């Protein structure tokens with residue numbers, strides 16, 4: 001049975017956000033080190049850049065031009081959290097194309113699932129603007145591509161990052177072919193993602209957790225609500241916005257998950273869509289906890305069904 005691909009390239013580390021920015025190239029170094037130490041020997045596959053057509057399925061031309069100008073021409077971008085340098089442009093295109101590479105590998109039967117270990121992350125990026133460390137919405141671009149190519153009629157997206165996946169929710173809010181579920185801390189950045197936001201076709205669900213919530217609340221919500229809901233939707237593929245910032249050591253969050261919980265969550269969702277999963281790295285800012293949690297996640301992805 002084919003295994004797990006790690007979609008990665010060095011350009012992802014050249015997106016330089018400056019000193020003391022939590023979303024730094026050190027995150028990918030910590031993940032690579034942890035995978036090596038845990039002897040996680042899944043093969044690395046280099047992504048291809050997203051095309052303009054791929055980007056335009058989720059973003060306006062104005063947004064794409066503004067990001068390019070901010071990266072390549074140093075034009076100031078109106079979001080102080082979202083820092084860009086010249087190398088960010090190529091990193092952003094590769095990060096946006098990496099899920100499509102993963103999808104092609106899974107469709108060809110070369111791999112069962114994939115973990116996209118790229119940056120910048122994506123789930124906060126809106127059609128018209130970059131925000132919260134995210135330039136393009138990598139997971140939404142992949143979901144659009146899957147449907148456009150006829151590779152999937154229905155796509156399930158589960159976002160277990162600490163923060164609400166606002167960009168992804170907005171991309172598919174009234175679209176009954178994509179079911180989006182986000183679990184997140186509230187109150188917390190970006191301040192969106194309420195339980196009453198169900199979308200026109202009841203294909204949008206938000207679960208909010210107060211600071212200091214028990215890990216069991218996360219686990220029970222995924223097992224008791226997210227998994228049955230997404231299974232009943234009968235998706236052709238499951239996409240994960242895999243953020244690891246609900247870890248108890250994370251400097252941006254106030255949740256209490258341990259690294260092992262990320263393995264547990266992965267095993268709970270693995271059978272949705274017959275095991276066809278593309279997981280996208282989103283947040284996770286404590287380097288040690290991030291490395292450990294990703295190793296747990298990828299090991300669980302690699303286990304035979």
Ligand SMILES: [Zn+2]
Nearest residue numbers: 161162163283
């Ligand atoms: Zn996050």
